[in-house]
Amino acid sequence: MAYIQVEEGIPGIRSLFQFNPETGGPLCDLAQALLRGPSPLSAAERELIAAYVSHRNGCMFCMNSHAMAARCLLGDQQHIVDEILIEQNTSALSAKMKSLLLIAGKVQVNGKSVKAEDIEMARNAGAGDADIHDTVLIAASFSMFNRYVDGLNTLTPSGRWAYEEMGKRMSEKGYQL
Amino acid sequence: MAYIQVEEGIPGIRSLFQFNPETGGPLCDLAQALLRGPSPLSAAERELIAAYVSHRNGCMFCMNSHAMAARCLLGDQQHIVDEILIEQNTSALSAKMKSLLLIAGKVQVNGKSVKAEDIEMARNAGAGDADIHDTVLIAASFSMFNRYVDGLNTLTPSGRWAYEEMGKRMSEKGYQL
Numbered sequence: 001m002a003y004i005q006v007e008e009g010i011p012g013i014r015s016l017f018q019f020n021p022e023t024g025g026p027l028c029d030l031a032q033a034l035l036r037g038p039s040p041l042s043a044a045e046r047e048l049i050a051a052y053v054s055h056r057n058g059c060m061f062c063m064n065s066h067a068m069a070a071r072c073l074l075g076d077q078q079h080i081v082d083e084i085l086i087e088q089n090t091s092a093l094s095a096k097m098k099s100l101l102l103i104a105g106k107v108q109v110n111g112k113s114v115k116a117e118d119i120e121m122a123r124n125a126g127a128g129d130a131d132i133h134d135t136v137l138i139a140a141s142f143s144m145f146n147r148y149v150d151g152l153n154t155l156t157p158s159g160r161w162a163y164e165e166m167g168k169r170m171s172e173k174g175y176q177l
Numbered sequence: 178m179a180y181i182q183v184e185e186g187i188p189g190i191r192s193l194f195q196f197n198p199e200t201g202g203p204l205c206d207l208a209q210a211l212l213r214g215p216s217p218l219s220a221a222e223r224e225l226i227a228a229y230v231s232h233r234n235g236c237m238f239c240m241n242s243h244a245m246a247a248r249c250l251l252g253d254q255q256h257i258v259d260e261i262l263i264e265q266n267t268s269a270l271s272a273k274m275k276s277l278l279l280i281a282g283k284v285q286v287n288g289k290s291v292k293a294e295d296i297e298m299a300r301n302a303g304a305g306d307a308d309i310h311d312t313v314l315i316a317a318s319f320s321m322f323n324r325y326v327d328g329l330n331t332l333t334p335s336g337r338w339a340y341e342e343m344g345k346r347m348s349e350k351g352y353q354l
Contacts, residue, residue, distance in 0.1 A: 003296045004306040016310070022210045023314060029203035037199050058289060103328075111327025112235060119180045129181040133193070136328040137200060144321035150288025151280075151313040 003153045011155045011166075012061035016148060027145075031175035034141060039134045043171075044073035045097060048084065049104045049138045055085050056108045059146035061156045068160065068167020095125035100135040107139035180330045188332045188343075189238035193325060204322075208352035211318060216311045220348075221250035222274060225261065226281050226315045232262050233285045236323035238333045245337065245344020272302035277312040284316035 006015035017024030035046045047070035054062035067085060071078040083089040090098050099122040106113040114136070122132060149156075157163065183192035194201030212223045224247035231239035244262060248255040260266040267275050276299040283290040291313070299309060326333075334340065 003291070003293070004310050016314075019306075020310060020314075022214050023207060026203045026206035026210055030200060030207065033199045033203055057287065107324050107328045110234065111324040111329075114180070114328045114330070116180070116330075129196075133181050133197060133329065137193075137197075137325055140321045140324035140328060143324055144317045147284050147288035147317035147320055148314055151284045151291045151317060152288075152310065153291070153293075 001153070002155065006154065009155070011157050012065070012149050013145060013154065015154050016152065028175050030141060031145075034134065034138055036174040040128060040130050041100075041134055042073070044070055044077075045100075046134065046138055047073060047171075048081065048097075049101065049135060050142050051081065052084060052101055053104055053108045053139045053142040054146050056105060057143065057146040057150075059142075059150050060158075061149050061154065062142060062146050064157075064160050064163040065166050065170065068163040069170040070167075072168050072171035096122065096127050096131065099125045100127060100131060103132070103135050104139035107136055108143060111140070178330070179332065183331065186332070188334050189242070189326050190322060190331065192331050193329065205352050207318060208322075211311065211315055213351040217305060217307050218277075218311055219250070221247055221254075222277075223311065223315055224250060224348075225258065225274075226278065226312060227319050228258065228262060229278055230281055230285045230316045230319040231323050233282060234320065234323040234327075236319075236327050237335075238326050238331065239319060239323050241334075241337050241340040242343050242347065245340040246347040247344075249345050249348035273299065273304050273308070276302045277304060277308060280309070280312050281316035284313055285320060288313075288317070 002015060004019065006019050010018060017028065035050065036043055039046065047066050051063055051067040051070055054066060063085070067081050070081050074080060080092045083092055090101065093101070099118070103114055103118050103122060106118060119132060179192060181196065183196045187195060194205065212227065213220055216223065224243050228240055228244040228247055231243060240262070244258050247258050251257060257269045260269060267278065270278070276295070280291055280295050280299060283295060296309060
């Protein structure tokens with residue numbers, strides 16, 4: 001049960017958006033701008049970074065929902081999601097995405113872990129300023145979302161299939177409240 | 178030098194808001210709602226939680242600026258800021274604030290570190306749902322802001338006095354862009 005009184009049966013962060021719409025509004029706007037707004041990264045690539053960071057933080061709600069959104073967006077390439085999250089096999093990714101996931105993993109640990117050589121590797125693989133910015137902010141923002149969801153012990157449906165409808169909705173409609 | 182091309186001489190997160198106003202807008206709205214909007218916690222208490230989490234993450238820009246904002250808001254009680262951040266002495270705080278700082282410190286580590294007994298201790302000290310919610314989200318959001326600022330290696334003025342004007346502005350005007 002959640003640590004604060006939220007509406008029963010509403011999972012994860014949605015129960016918190018309802019608890020406090022004043023902060024829920026900007027949080028949804030942030031997710032929408034970051035995961036669906038203009039970016040050199042595709043929506044699928046951004047969902048993959050979100051799921052990867054959530055996986056590293058052990059946040060099952062965010063990991064399962066964003067992994068499912070990534071699967072919906074990837075269509076017949078959806079095997080990539082499990083390869084990365086379960087098998088830790090990034091061979092299907094471009095050199096650019098590999099270097100960005102490395103940066104995202106460092107941000108998950110601490111901002112200061114990102115070194116000039118990590119950035120240089122990403123640039124050599126074709127990443128520009130916006131790729132690097134968006135990767136760092138997605139990883140940073142899921143360091144927030146994961147802590148918000150788990151720090152208040154919100155309802156986390158178990159098993160990936162509980163997230164099928166949620167992931168489909170996220171992939172089609174994004175994050176507008 | 179920052180890892181991406183931001184305007185020279187603009188410190189910390191302000192350079193990133195300028196680099197990407199699409200995400201900067203929701204991030205400012207979040208800070209404003211969370212640190213200045215309705216809450217049972219005073220603005221000074223919320224700035225103190227922000228500075229405390231930033232200190233634990235080693236983010237000098239966020240720590241110095243929010244510590245200075247807290248000093249401005251605390252007036253003749255401003256010695257509390259150094260007592261907490263430098264001396265790790267929380268004796269000037271209420272039992273409620275002590276228990277909320279403990280929760281904030283756990284959120285800084287990982288959302289799952291917050292246990293039912295931490296929440297119970299806070300409730301026994303007088304904390305309600307909104308105190309607990311706001312504390313967890315402030316700690317979670319500074320886990321983001323700190324990573325965003327340091328992960329992109331933004332300009333960090335050194336020495337607390339470089340933050341005097343910034344802290345004064347934050348305490349008086351808040352976080353509207």
